[in-house]
Amino acid sequence: MKKKQIIIAAAAVLILLAAAFWYGGDAPGLQGWSLSQDATQSSAGSSQDSSTDSSGPSSSAEPEGDNSASDGASAEGSTSGENTQPAPQEPGSSAQGQNTSDQSTPTPDTSSKPEETTPPTDPQPETPSSSQNTQPEEQATTCSISIVCTTVLDHLDWLTPGKEDILPAGGVMLAATEVEPQEGETVFSLLQRITRENGIPMEASFTPGTGSAYVEGIGNLYEFDCGQRSGWLYFVNGISPGYSCSEYTLKPGDRVEWVYTCDLGQDVGATVAGG
Incomplete structure (x- = not known):
């Protein structure tokens, strides 16, 4: 009786295990077992024990295979997810954005550059106006002449008596x-012309051979009338040439000054006396 009870209990356990395996997706038929085998042959105690032992690890191994499969699937999913992530990064959308931004930036730079080049063109036409203003100043058509004897006023005690009235x-x-x-026209010929036009007496002498003129007196004031170092000198543009007045040819813009000296030109800024 006890053996029957044991056999019945073992059979019930097997039936429960088979039902659990079938509904859990781990049916023996799915693992290569034929469903046509008789359940009675497997009812033996020793075979049932061995089958339970073998089915136990097999069932435990099967979920491990399922887990590994699920792990592989999850790994594949993760790898596929990782592969999909760099995909949007690989297309040059950001590079295109940078290129478009770079293309937009040079356009304002080029527009600003011509603005810098245009202003210097405006002051350029101003230069000819200044040159035009200087041109008429250079084109002088006249010259000036003056005759003074102010140094005699400082040395009246040297003056020849009777010359004060002249x-x-x-x-x-x-x-x-x-x-x-x-x-x-020379400095001397201009002096001749201007004194004649203004009624001023003028007397000169000429060196034989050279023909150079020497002015002895103007306005009745002669050399040596105010000392042994007195006489007439001429200046052109503030400079005493130091040679005969008949050898100096005038040009437009010259300033001629006839000056009476009482000290061989030292009192009037010249070192050479001549006429």
Whole structure:
């Protein structure tokens, strides 16, 4: 009786296990077992025990296979997810955005560059106006001449007696006068012309052979009338040339000054006396 009870209990356990395996997806038929085998043959105690032992680890191994499969699936899913993630990164959408931004930036730079180049063109036409203003100043057509003896006023005690009456007021015989020089006219020929036009007496001598002129007196004031170192000198543009007045050819813009000296030109800023 006890053996029957044991056999019945073992059979019930097997039936429960088979039902659990069948509904759980681990039926023996799915693992290569044939369903046509008789259940009675497996009812033996020893075979049932061995089958239970073998089915136990097999069932435990099967879920491990399922887990490994699920793990593999999850791993594949993760790898596929990882592969899909770099995919949007690999297309050059960001690079295209950068290229478009780079293309947009140079356009304002090029627009600003011509603005810098245009302003210097405006002041350029101003230069010819200044040059035009200087051109008429260079094209002088006249020159000036003056005759003064102011140094005599400082040395009246040296003056020849009776010459006081011939001295002009302030020592100016001819104030600076603008004249148009004639072609080839010299300082001496201009003096001849201007004194004749203004009624001022003038006397000169000429060196034989060279023909160079020497002015002895202007306005009745002669050399040595105010000392042994007195006489007439001429300046052109503030400089004493140091040679005969008949050898200096005038040009437009020259300023001629005839000055009486009492000390060989040292009192009037010249070191050479001449006429």
